[in-house]
Structure formats: C-alpha cells, structure tokens
Amino acid sequence: xxxxxxxxxxxxxxxxxxxxxxxxxxxxxxxxxxxxxxxxxxxxxxxxxxxxxxxxxxxxxxxxxxxxxxxxxxxxxxxxxxxxxxxxxxxxxxxxxxxxxxxxxxxxxxxxxxxxxxxxxxxxxxxxxxxxxxxxxxxxxxxxxxxxxxxxxxxxxxxxxxxxxxxxxxxxxxxxxxxxxxxxxxxxxxxxxxxxxxxxxxxxxxxxxxxxxxxxxxxxxxxxxxxxxxxxx
Numbered sequence: 001x002x003x004x005x006x007x008x009x010x011x012x013x014x015x016x017x018x019x020x021x022x023x024x025x026x027x028x029x030x031x032x033x034x035x036x037x038x039x040x041x042x043x044x045x046x047x048x049x050x051x052x053x054x055x056x057x058x059x060x061x062x063x064x065x066x067x068x069x070x071x072x073x074x075x076x077x078x079x080x081x082x083x084x085x086x087x088x089x090x091x092x093x094x095x096x097x098x099x100x101x102x103x104x105x106x107x108x109x110x111x112x113x114x115x116x117x118x119x120x121x122x123x124x125x126x127x128x129x130x131x132x133x134x135x136x137x138x139x140x141x142x143x144x145x146x147x148x149x150x151x152x153x154x155x156x157x158x159x160x161x162x163x164x165x166x167x168x169x170x171x172x173x174x175x176x177x178x179x180x181x182x183x184x185x186x187x188x189x190x191x192x193x194x195x196x197x198x199x200x201x202x203x204x205x206x207x208x209x210x211x212x213x214x215x216x217x218x219x220x221x222x223x224x225x226x227x228x229x230x231x232x233x
Contacts, residue, residue, distance in 0.1 A: 061111045063227065068101070069108035076223040077116065079212035085161045086116050086126045089214060089223055093134035097141040105144050109151045113159060118231035125161045127207065129217070133167035140175050146182060153184045162207060165193045166200050166217075 063070060074094035079087045116126040152160060165172075183191075194203050201218035213219020 060114060061107055063111075066104055066108045066111055068099075069104055070227045072096075073225045073227070075108075075112055075226040076214070077112075077119065077226055077229045078214065078224040079208070079221045081127050081161070081208045081212065083125075083161065083207075084123055086120050087208065087212065087214070088112070088116060088126055088128040089216075090128065090130045092130060092132045092139055093136075095139055095141060095144070097138060097144065100141065100144060102143060102147060106147055106151060109148045112226060113151070113156050115226065115229060115231060117159065119229070125159055127161045128163045129204070129214075130163065130165050131167055131216075132165065132169060132172050135169060135172065137171070140171065142175055142178055145175060145179055149179065149182060149187075153187050157184075157186070160187065160190055162190050162192060164204065165191065167197060168193060168195070 072094045074091045076089040076091075077086060078089075081087060117124055120126060192203065194200050201213075204213055204217055204219075208219070210218075211220050214221055214223045216223060
C-alpha cells in the first residue's frame with residue numbers, strides 16, 4: 001500500500017503554509033537570479049518553479065489598483081521581435097513625478113511585467129523601447145526609476161531580452177549617472193542607447209521586423225496601450 005498522502009488528507013496549518021510559501025518564493029527568486037548570473041541551472045526546473053510560483057501567489061493585480069497609472073497611456077505592448085519576444089514601449093514624457101504614488105507605480109510595474117509574461121508563453125521574455133522624447137525636469141523621477149529597476153533586476157531578472165533607449169536628451173544623462181551604479185552588470189549588457197535620432201529605425205530593425213515595428217519608429221504596427229491589451233484565456 002502506498003504511503004503517500006493525498007491532497008485531502010494533508011492539510012497544513014495556515015501559518016505553516018504561509019511560511020512554506022514564502023520559503024518557496026525566496027528559493028525561486030534565488031534560482032532565477034543565479035540562472036541570470038550564469039550559474040548553470042536547467043531551464044526545465046526553472047519553468048516548473050515558475051508554474052508553481054504562479055499557483056501559490058495571490059490573485060493577480062486588478063486594473064482598479066493601478067487606475068491612475070493606466071489612464072496615462074505611457075506603456076504599450078504589441079508585436080514580437082525576430083526571436084519571438086514581446087515588444088513593450090514606454091513613453092517617458094507621460095510619467096510625471098508630481099502625479100505618481102510610489103506604491104501604485106510599483107504595482108504598475110509588476111502588472112506590466114506579468115502581462116508581458118502572460119503574453120509570451122514559454123519564452124517568458126520581452127524587449128523594450130524607452131522613449132525619452134519630450135522629457136523635462138517634471139519627468140525626472142529618480143525614486144521611481146530605482147524602484148522600477150529593483151523590480152526588474154531583483155524579481156524578474158531573466159525576462160529582459162534587450163532594452164532600447166531612444167530620443168535621449170542631455171537631461172536624461174543626469175539621472176543616468178545617478179542610477180548607473182545600482183544597475184546589475186548583466187542588465188547593463190542588455191541596454192542599447194541610440195544617440196542619433198536618425199538611426200532609431202535602422203537600429204531597431206536589427207532586432208525587429210518592419211511588420212512588427214511600431215509606426216512611431218517607421219514600422220507598420222500600431223501601438224496598443226497597456227489598458228487595451230488582453231492576456232489569452
């Protein structure tokens with residue numbers, strides 16, 4: 001007779017379950033970070049951990065929890081690059097430091113990354129374009145930038161395939177110099193800065209087919225605001 005316990009017979013105390021869940025999530029994050037730093041863990045085990053982590057996590061964030069961030073239409077998701085990774089575009093000029101709550105902004109970042117993940121299937125990666133056109137001092141949110149960076153590189157280290165920065169004014173480099181020391185070297189190597197605005201289309205076309213490139217950068221695909229993007233059921 002088998003000695004294995006059925007799911008009906010094994011009912012841990014809620015406190016035990018909470019502790020086990022937290023330990024599991026810590027282990028999963030550590031594994032993702034170690035794989036990100038090329039420590040050689042296998043993809044299959046990591047995918048299993050991701051699936052289990054999603055089952056154990058609480059219900060996904062609701063749009064009502066990030067309503068102020070969503071209505072600004074500063075994040076767009078559409079198309080895939082030549083490797084099949086989803087394409088995200090962020091418009092920096094639509095982010096106002098005076099009109100953001102840091103907690104909501106962090107939830108917005110998590111919502112965006114989870115939405116990208118749900119759209120990417122097993123690939124679970126994305127490429128991004130951060131457009132700095134029109135930014136000024138009112139957009140220079142160092143706390144927000146560092147918070148978003150922490151979420152990306154500490155909790156979603158492998159989801160980033162490549163990140164392009166375009167239309168970067170001289171003001172941008174002020175905040176960049178402040179934030180640079182906090183950026184993990186493995187993230188730095190995925191960053192591409194397009195200094196010449198006339199080279200934006202050519203640079204992006206190296207990774208993105210023109211049929212998948214947003215029209216704003218000389219492509220054929222309309223940009224879709226995050227609030228209009230629906231994950232597959």
